[in-house]
Amino acid sequence: MPNTRRDFFKLAAVPLAWRAFEAKLQAAAAARLPDAGNESYWQMVRRQYPLEEGLLYLNAANVCPASRLVLDRHVEYLRDFHSNPSFQNRDKYVDMRESLRAKVARMLRVSPDEIAVTRNTSEGSNIIVKGVDLKPGDEVLITDHNHPSNHDSWRVRAERDGFIVKSLPVPIPAPSAEKLLADFERAITARTRVIAITHVTSTTGIQYPAREIAALARRRNIYVHLDGAQTFGALDVNLAEIGCDSYSASAHKWLMGPLEAGILWVRAERIPQIWPSIVTAGWTDHLKGARKFEVFGQRDDPRVVALEAAVDFISLIGMPAVEARMQALATRAKVQLKEMAAVELKTNLEPELSGGVVKFRLRNVPTQKAYDLLWQRHRLAIAMTPSGDAEGLRFSAQVYNSMDEVDRAVAAVKEIAA
Numbered sequence: 001m002p003n004t005r006r007d008f009f010k011l012a013a014v015p016l017a018w019r020a021f022e023a024k025l026q027a028a029a030a031a032r033l034p035d036a037g038n039e040s041y042w043q044m045v046r047r048q049y050p051l052e053e054g055l056l057y058l059n060a061a062n063v064c065p066a067s068r069l070v071l072d073r074h075v076e077y078l079r080d081f082h083s084n085p086s087f088q089n090r091d092k093y094v095d096m097r098e099s100l101r102a103k104v105a106r107m108l109r110v111s112p113d114e115i116a117v118t119r120n121t122s123e124g125s126n127i128i129v130k131g132v133d134l135k136p137g138d139e140v141l142i143t144d145h146n147h148p149s150n151h152d153s154w155r156v157r158a159e160r161d162g163f164i165v166k167s168l169p170v171p172i173p174a175p176s177a178e179k180l181l182a183d184f185e186r187a188i189t190a191r192t193r194v195i196a197i198t199h200v201t202s203t204t205g206i207q208y209p210a211r212e213i214a215a216l217a218r219r220r221n222i223y224v225h226l227d228g229a230q231t232f233g234a235l236d237v238n239l240a241e242i243g244c245d246s247y248s249a250s251a252h253k254w255l256m257g258p259l260e261a262g263i264l265w266v267r268a269e270r271i272p273q274i275w276p277s278i279v280t281a282g283w284t285d286h287l288k289g290a291r292k293f294e295v296f297g298q299r300d301d302p303r304v305v306a307l308e309a310a311v312d313f314i315s316l317i318g319m320p321a322v323e324a325r326m327q328a329l330a331t332r333a334k335v336q337l338k339e340m341a342a343v344e345l346k347t348n349l350e351p352e353l354s355g356g357v358v359k360f361r362l363r364n365v366p367t368q369k370a371y372d373l374l375w376q377r378h379r380l381a382i383a384m385t386p387s388g389d390a391e392g393l394r395f396s397a398q399v400y401n402s403m404d405e406v407d408r409a410v411a412a413v414k415e416i417a418a
């Protein structure tokens with residue numbers, strides 16, 4: 001382990017394996033390789049992940065593996081922390097959290113002071129749910145397919161504080177962005193104070209027209225919270241352009257970062273209007289910007305480094321390239337599934353109305369049975385909704401997956417459906 005703080009930064013910033021990978025990526029970029037269809041480039045990316053041989057892993061919407069480089073940096077800092085847990089050795093994490101904040105802000109095109117480092121999307125959304133001022137009679141507009149952290153959380157608070165939560169049904173698949181927008185326009189009343197939506201749903205993979213909904217809301221001074229669990233690290237999200245008021249996300253999904261780490265962005269003008277949920281040691285009345293939302297007591301500091309490493313890693317590939325590849329993998333699955341008579345595809349084909357989540361149902365095989373068979377016969381690791389309007393099997397592929405893996409997963413579905 002290095003002796004001085006400066007040495008440590010040097011070591012942390014560029015471990016040898018990292019440098020080697022960066023050089024390879026730069027060479028590939030110079031040769032114009034990182035386009036969505038260039039398998040040799042993406043195979044090189046795949047080799048950075050410790051995924052088990054023979055495992056067909058298509059469950060990015062739940063948890064992504066971290067790359068070796070991210071894991072190495074995480075483990076290195078864990079060892080350092082536990083070999084010397086003194087305040088003096090841990091001092092460095094103050095600067096490191098600021099460095100992470102700046103990188104996340106750059107990625108999302110917002111200001112670092114608007115970023116809080118949280119534990120996951122659930123926590124970020126709940127900070128907003130608990131923190132917005134609402135009184136009896138006010139209305140909050142959500143959708144039936146919001147995750148519980150942005151759905152049940154509103155309902156539970158409404159029971160206590162007497163406001164009204166209205167939930168919109170979700171069309172499957174979505175007829176158009178205009179129709180989704182019109183549903184919100186119709187549901188807004190003079191009492192609507194908040195619209196809380198999901199950027200891309202985990203249920204059927206609809207991408208909501210967040211920018212248009214935010215514009216509609218802004219004209220009426222309605223607060224818009226966007227759940228970004230399925231878009232952070234998947235789409236090249238530009239929050240300045242979207243124009244919502246807050247955005248929550250997790251690191252362990254598409255960003256391929258550590259577990260139990262996440263971010264919450266809150267627009268600068270809105271920060272003073274949101275009450276913090278947790279106040280403990282580290283609190284002052286003068287915390288700058290969104291930092292007031294991340295005072296949780298002792299934090300797992302090495303995790304912050306791993307989160308920064310995940311941002312570094314994905315930035316080496318570049319978010320436009322990640323988004324293009326992720327969409328190409330999803331489209332490849334959707335197009336083939338749509339052609340199968342035995343399949344009901346629940347996700348839109350259009351990239352602007354979807355993301356990385358692909359949901360479908362087999363007409364003749366119970367969903368639970370299909371899910372079990374796919375795992376038992378093919379080691380295909382996916383997600384499943386057993387009942388309801390979103391019933392079905394869920395594929396979600398990220399940059400470590402190949403087109404061949406998508407084809408094999410579809411072939412496995414064909415076999416089960418026959």
Ligand SMILES: Cc1ncc(COP(=O)(O)O)c(C=O)c1O
Pocket residue numbers: 061062120121122123147149198200201202227229230250
């Ligand atoms: C849309 C959406 N929101 C929120 C969450 C919650 O994420 P976490 O468990 O990381 O808080 C998920 C998890 O799958 C999700 O899909």
